[in-house]
Amino acid sequence: MKGKSTEGKRTEALSIFQKLPMPSPKEESWKYTDVRDLNLQEFGPAAQKIEFPGLSDELKEKGVIFTDIKTAVEKHKELMEDHEPLSLISPEEDKFTAMHGAFWNDGVFIYVPRNVSLKMPLRNIFRGSGSGGVFSHTLIILEEGAGIDYIEEHYSEKFEGVCLRNDAVEIFAGPNSRITFHNFQKWEDNVMNFTYWKARLAKDARVNWILGQFGGKFSRVKIDSFFDGPGSESKNLGVFYGSGEQHFDFTTNVHHLVPNTTADILMKGVLDGKASSVYRGKIKIAKIAQGTNSYLSDHSLILSNGAVSHSIPSLEIDANDVKASHGATLGKPDEEEIFYLMSRGLRRKEAERQIILGYFSPVTDNIMFDDLREKFNEALHDKVRG
């Protein structure tokens, strides 16, 4: 949809949104997530606040831009020439991406110029404060050799009704650029989330996704990484913890399109109460993408008889000189381990907490920011106690 005005795109997305039926559980990607009872007309724009910390003068002078997306669309059009919002995520993808395309109204824009590498992370805190729909769009452009860590934290206040979040993240990672995108959400159970993240990686680019999903009534996150340049690498590391009647729906797709690219995916979930989850992981290796390394592993720890987890890994490999694998495990905490820890004075819940803390550590050990890692651990602590 390049070349169209922002308004033109919106109108087109709206007509697609109106045309498309609600996804049905008959469609493979909605098999375990039934949204037929959801009336999308009910979700008029809702209040949310995005906290923006200021940029240092030094970074401003270097040309780094970190602002809300509306300002960016007006002021930095030239930077978006090849990377307009919604050039990665097509409204035609499904009903929800079309909805996002029609209604996105706030979000974040980050631009990092050539060879500028930030030591401190950029961070936004998203706070939903009322029922309705929230449509945030995050666009990140990294020029050649640029490097950042980005953290998005999501919270919701306690309010009546439901907030439907329908966000999108698009990352353009230039040659030899580097980003670790951290997502942490601890919503109240008044949030239903549909999020789509997409990244394109040029030669030798590194895009890492770290996600920590703890709250919400429902959360669906779909991540697509496209390896456009040789030598590019991506890690998807995620932890989630469902309790009560929470439902999680995660998808990671890695698209190896050129030779010598690497993907490493690790998802670790805990499910308690009547919580449920579905994880789909796809490794796609094109015919010319020789020398690909792609690993996918997902694990679920089930704490109760009422919890359910589905794992659907798939490999589509058209090249012959590649290394690719997937592995999935599903199990309960080891009773011998719990007994051992309890014999040292730990209450059962505390013993389970220690085991889960350890179980999450292959993911959380990759978080380089102590305060963020601590937030993951605290969220876990609250969950076990809850």
Added chain:
Amino acid sequence: MSELKIENLHVSVEGKEILKGVNLVIKKGEIHALMGPNGSGKSTLSFALMGHPKYEITGGKVTLDGKNLFEMEVDERAKAGLFLSFQYPSEIPGVSLANFLRTAYNEVKYPDSEKKVNIVDFMKLLYGKMELLKMDKEFAKRHLNVGFSGGEKKRTEILQLAVLEPKFAILDETDSGLDVDALRVVAAGVKKLVGPHLGVLVITHYQRILHHIKPHFVHILVDGKIVKSGDYRLAEDVEKSGYEIYEKEKVAA
């Protein structure tokens, strides 16, 4: 006087009776050795006392300072002052020994309060105990038992004993799987911890650990019952003649 009192204890595992009426009283400051052939029920006794869910108490009573052990959860027994050094301790990935022990220390020392030991104070205490047991400080950072050798695991068990300071400690086959040097190190550690404040039950198949930790009393367990009790000389008899004569006595009785 603080005591661990076992009266006519019967324990079954998966419907099969293993302990068939064990009587034993351990007073604070005493070291008891429980010896017996494989399958006599030695480890069953230790797991049953600690409260492993697989071991079903079918009769008898155990009290720690007058309190019924079987009315307590596993963690409550630890808080009441019971400690079990495992023969095969679990490996817990992702949990550092120091963090885990600090959590356990808080639970055991301040069970019903929000009070917690200050990290700096705890590390001082931990390093002190590690020095006592001649353990490298690096151990504190390692994940609990993960990738530890047999000897390292046993030393870590004894370190936990040293930090948690229970009233009664059961050492379940602490000597098994250790070579002579490792045994000497572990036994030397235990020796530093015994004293008037601690009651110890050393469970062992062989006599060799008893050369290092000299027990006040020795009991022979055969087929779920203590068939003979005596002083240290009983362990020497076993070393000379094995368990056969006690097994025969049992059959004859």
